[in-house]
Amino acid sequence: MSENNRSIWVFGDYRNYFQNRVTLQLLSRAIELADKISASVCAVVMGHDVDEYVGEYIAHGAQKVYVIEHPQLKNYSIETYSYLMERLARIYKPEIIFVGATMFGREFAPRVAKKLGTGLTADCIGLDINEDGLLVQIAPSFGGNLLAEIITPESRPQMATVRPGTFQEIPHDYNAVGEVIRIPLPEDLPEDRVRLISTERWRKKGQRIEDARVVVCGGRGMGSKKKYKKLFELSQLLGGIIGATRPVVYAKWVDEESLVGQAGKHIRPKVLFSFGISGAIQHTAGIGDAGFIIAINKNINATMMKMADVAIVADANQFCTALTRELKKRIRS
Amino acid sequence: MLKLVVCIKQVPLVSELPWDSRTGTLRRELAEGMINPACKHALEAALQLKQKHGGEIAVFTMGPPMAEEVLHEAQAMGTDRGILLTDRLMAGADTSITAFTLAKAILKECPDFDLVLCGCYTSDSETAQVGPQLVEELDVPGAANVHHIELIGKTLRMKRISDNFIETLEMELPGLVTITTQEFQPRYVPLKGLQDAFEGSDITRIGADDLGLDMGKLGTTASPTKILNVYSPTAKKKNIVLKGSAKKVVEELFDRFEDKIGGAIRKDLKVEKKYNE
Numbered sequence: 001m002s003e004n005n006r007s008i009w010v011f012g013d014y015r016n017y018f019q020n021r022v023t024l025q026l027l028s029r030a031i032e033l034a035d036k037i038s039a040s041v042c043a044v045v046m047g048h049d050v051d052e053y054v055g056e057y058i059a060h061g062a063q064k065v066y067v068i069e070h071p072q073l074k075n076y077s078i079e080t081y082s083y084l085m086e087r088l089a090r091i092y093k094p095e096i097i098f099v100g101a102t103m104f105g106r107e108f109a110p111r112v113a114k115k116l117g118t119g120l121t122a123d124c125i126g127l128d129i130n131e132d133g134l135l136v137q138i139a140p141s142f143g144g145n146l147l148a149e150i151i152t153p154e155s156r157p158q159m160a161t162v163r164p165g166t167f168q169e170i171p172h173d174y175n176a177v178g179e180v181i182r183i184p185l186p187e188d189l190p191e192d193r194v195r196l197i198s199t200e201r202w203r204k205k206g207q208r209i210e211d212a213r214v215v216v217c218g219g220r221g222m223g224s225k226k227k228y229k230k231l232f233e234l235s236q237l238l239g240g241i242i243g244a245t246r247p248v249v250y251a252k253w254v255d256e257e258s259l260v261g262q263a264g265k266h267i268r269p270k271v272l273f274s275f276g277i278s279g280a281i282q283h284t285a286g287i288g289d290a291g292f293i294i295a296i297n298k299n300i301n302a303t304m305m306k307m308a309d310v311a312i313v314a315d316a317n318q319f320c321t322a323l324t325r326e327l328k329k330r331i332r333s
Numbered sequence: 334m335l336k337l338v339v340c341i342k343q344v345p346l347v348s349e350l351p352w353d354s355r356t357g358t359l360r361r362e363l364a365e366g367m368i369n370p371a372c373k374h375a376l377e378a379a380l381q382l383k384q385k386h387g388g389e390i391a392v393f394t395m396g397p398p399m400a401e402e403v404l405h406e407a408q409a410m411g412t413d414r415g416i417l418l419t420d421r422l423m424a425g426a427d428t429s430i431t432a433f434t435l436a437k438a439i440l441k442e443c444p445d446f447d448l449v450l451c452g453c454y455t456s457d458s459e460t461a462q463v464g465p466q467l468v469e470e471l472d473v474p475g476a477a478n479v480h481h482i483e484l485i486g487k488t489l490r491m492k493r494i495s496d497n498f499i500e501t502l503e504m505e506l507p508g509l510v511t512i513t514t515q516e517f518q519p520r521y522v523p524l525k526g527l528q529d530a531f532e533g534s535d536i537t538r539i540g541a542d543d544l545g546l547d548m549g550k551l552g553t554t555a556s557p558t559k560i561l562n563v564y565s566p567t568a569k570k571k572n573i574v575l576k577g578s579a580k581k582v583v584e585e586l587f588d589r590f591e592d593k594i595g596g597a598i599r600k601d602l603k604v605e606k607k608y609n610e
Contacts, residue, residue, distance in 0.1 A: 019497075076495075078477075079474070104495060106461050106477070107478070109462075110428065110460075111468065111469055113429065113462075114469035118429075119556070119557030122459070140459075141458070146563050146565060147564055148560050148562070148563045149562040149563075150559065151561055153559055154557065155557040193508075196500060196501075198500075199498050202494055202497050202499045213599075214597050238594075256514065263459045271594055271597040271598075291597075292590075292593055300574065305572075308572060309573065310574075310575060310586065310590065311572055311574045311575070312574075312575045312582050312586070313574065313575065314576075319582065321579070322582075322583045323583050325583075326584070330602045330604055331602070
């Protein structure tokens with residue numbers, strides 16, 4: 001494959017299109033990286049009635065879109081989609097494939113990587129190209145406050161998943177022109193061994209934490225489940241949403257839905273209150289876009305305190321009580 | 334007879350562990366370990382299947398020799414045998430090679446399995462990749478992030494939440510599922526049961542030779558991904574530190590940042606008269 005045929009692919013994950021912008025965010029980063037290795041940026045779309053998304057991806061910077069369209073592809077299917085992705089990748093040999101770390105993407109990407117016999121890094125919070133032209137995948141690592149730079153030196157393509165909200169999409173340009181390559185569904189497509197019996201919308205109640213202007217996160221430093229509950233009152237006063245760290249979710253102080261971080265939600269509030277959180281990278285990976293961080297912790301050396309705009313050295317629980325009281329006064333007046 | 338396989342992982346109890354700066358991998362041998370929480374839910378799912386349908390549960394883990402502990406604990410919960418994959422050559426495997434090695438061991442020790450269950454992700458690395466990659470290695474149907482399973486003959490019916498959809502899926506066994514922490518609350522193991530398990534466990538130890546694999550196929554050497562560098566992310570904020578009693582600090586916070594907070598919550602937080610005790 002000659003140099004000028006190099007390409008970076010982005011998997012077109014269009015389910016929940018209006019909430020899920022991760023494909024557009026990945027296209028934006030792919031464009032920046034493609035420049036460094038003189039590659040083209042391509043989106044891959046599988047499904048039925050997908051022209052709308054093909055148009056959107058071109059408007060957001062895809063120079064080429066590979067499309068496999070067929071009624072049989074109407075529903076997302078891990079087996080079929082990963083089979084088709086492998087086939088396309090073997091024919092067109094992309095240098096890099098990015099997949100959004102949606103629930104589907106997190107299952108799809110490892111299957112595709114395994115089929116292709118290549119490496120995959122999960123939940124990258126940074127992507128770059130080094131002096132050797134290799135993709136540097138920056139990901140939280142080792143259950144602590146660490147980031148790892150990972151490369152895939154030999155096997156191709158180089159693959160990474162990225163959480164929604166990690167990169168910024170570029171504004172759309174409906175005058176942009178892209179090449180659309182339509183590929184027929186292979187006749188020898190194996191039958192899907194996992195049958196979809198039914199699918200229904202899962203409705204979550206209320207405001208989404210990803211969109212909240214104020215998020216009140218609590219960690220183990222709150223002390224107990226009972227004390228943790230105080231954050232709910234505070235959060236309500238602030239018109240905010242509750243967030244949590246992994247240990248708190250494990251301890252069942254709060255539902256998994258509230259988990260903020262690498263494996264949970266990526267948030268971008270104007271103000272983030274962080275109560276009794278040490279700041280393991282698994283958590284802080286999800287708060288990189290917070291505007292103003294107020295951290296409360298007894299330990300001034302906690303990573304979270306170092307990341308904060310305002311670091312308050314205090315007992316998280318006592319401070320919560322005092323802050324709630326003062327807010328009530330001020331909101332009333 | 335229903336043959337169930339559960340793959341579990343020992344994860345560190347503490348989150349801050351030393352890592353080997355030379356190889357860029359975690360020095361797991363220094364950690365106190367526990368069964369990864371999601372793996373415990375997978376064990377519980379297998380135990381419930383066994384209670385309902387009968388059968389046998391083989392538990393696999395890969396790690397340093399001390400990882401044997403989690404196999405004892407699994408047997409205290411009610412599983413039948415444990416297989417420990419331990420070998421220096423296996424160390425430092427990425428998800429792809431971990432899945433490869435586990436698959437080799439499963440096919441050697443339990444080739445006629447009906448269902449493999451894994452936790453949906455581990456608390457120490459959270460990639461959620463080994464389960465799906467094991468599906469590929471074993472070439473069976475599989476589904477990730479399942480919170481409900483029901484076995485009807487050789488058909489497994491599953492439910493999962495995937496990107497705002499509740500999906501009901503079916504597949505014919507043999508197959509593989511990864512189990513979330515939503516349901517299958519793991520059963521409690523009394524200390525006595527744990528002690529008994531340590532004495533009477535059925536554990537098989539497997540090394541690279543037993544699988545007929547050499548260094549070129551295992552561990553760091555075979556892994557397609559390589560770790561270049563590990564570092565601590567640096568802070569870039571102004572970082573104003575406030576200290577004192579909770580009450581005093583709250584006052585100071587509002588004195589200095591009421592506009593900031595008020596702007597975010599779209600409320601005027603100014604008070605005319607300064608608040609005094």
